[in-house]
Amino acid sequence: MSDSGTLKIAVCDDEQAQRRQLQFLIDKILPGSQVDLYESGEDFLNSFRPGVYDLIFMDILMPGMGGVDATTKIRSIDASVPIAFATSSKDYAMEGYKNRVIRYLMKPFDPTEISEVLTLAGQMKGGQGGVTVRINGKDMNFSYEKICYVEQNTHTLYLHMANGAVLQLTGKLDDIEAQTPDDTFMRSHKSFLVNIAHVKSVDKDLQMFVMKDGDTVHIRRESMREAARMLAEYTMASL
Template identity: 35%
Template sequence: MEPIRVAICDDLPGERDTLLALLEQAPIATVCTQFGSSEELLEAFRPDKFDLLLMDIYMDGMTGVEAVQKIREMDKAIPIAFTTTSTDHTLESYRLSVLKYLEKPVQQKEIDDLLRLVKLQKDSAPQLAIQQNGKTQKLPLSELMVLEQQGHHVTLFLKGGSTIQLYGKLSDLLPQLEGQPFFCPHKSYCVNVAFVVGINEEYQCYKMSDGKNVPISRTNRKAAKKEFEDYLFAQTRGIG
């Protein structure tokens, strides 16, 4: 089992050491990275770099709440737990989809329960089963940006820039994507709408977060626009 990647952000070294000690005693393995300020965390943060963020609220400079607001603009899914001495920010916790609110001093059981919850979410995340080299592999849908039919192969474009090429048809993979935020704007393409940043009206294509353009067929233009707008609306409601 891969360890849970934890980012700890607190401007007090002693508080970070306390959390590290609790994480080391937890029954679930972790790999931890420390940050002494919100600014330091934001400079290093990238979507999918961490599995969990432990964020102090009251820090010199940018507060934890302000930092999480910026992080939610980049990554709407990463589990976040506020660590603080006050419960004055419970409303912000709800609005920013914060998983837990841990009052200091944080207890071992709270950390253990939090890690179990993060692991459960990670293990139950939707996946795409693919065949490679005679073996079945499972790819988290959160890492899959675009599927493209190219001749007798399907190319999977992943978050981070890597690709996987499979022999077969796009239509054979689509049943696994039902109920997830995927849409086929063209017979040769299927996109993860979470990675769409806009629609180029002139060239009629989805603009993806990695700069890739995915064509939209004439018959799918109205549906493609509605799919994107519905997704944005749902996300806005989900995080406030």
């Protein structure tokens, strides 16, 4: 493993230009990180060993073994390595849920999104695997599964926790969202970020998530279909 300030990263993509762009962005955002490039799923799996990489960027559509099949094989021997799907289509959401990818990256790559993924992988490497916030001048980390949803009211954030506690702090919901994986957290409204794992149902009439603890969380009208899709796919993948 690399030291705490850098990451050991694999980029698997059949297009040389995409591999080079990702390598350039990683070198710029996180100098000193080791980046290994692979041009096929078969090529990557031939050299992959559990515990070697802190993060894998996996292209979905490749000749021969595609990214979904490669990721399924990776998960059969390494359940925890962070994997980000790189794609030009979100048609593979279900496969992402099944294989627990931390982010979908749409091509061409957005440097801000790459930076967020690197930050997330760094947190997971540090054994945190959650959201880090500053409360009373002290950084605190909360694992994803302990957070039901986060609400923003002006400059105040309210973290609604699985144990019933509500933590209050100053901050921006955007900063919390950037630390959470796309497959389980949804920005249902400008003021709400929801952990789908804690959702019981979607009330289409009231445009709300009904949480397992009885709370309700507002969903903007244009996000209703996405909310229903995410819950359905998460539920199916959890069966």
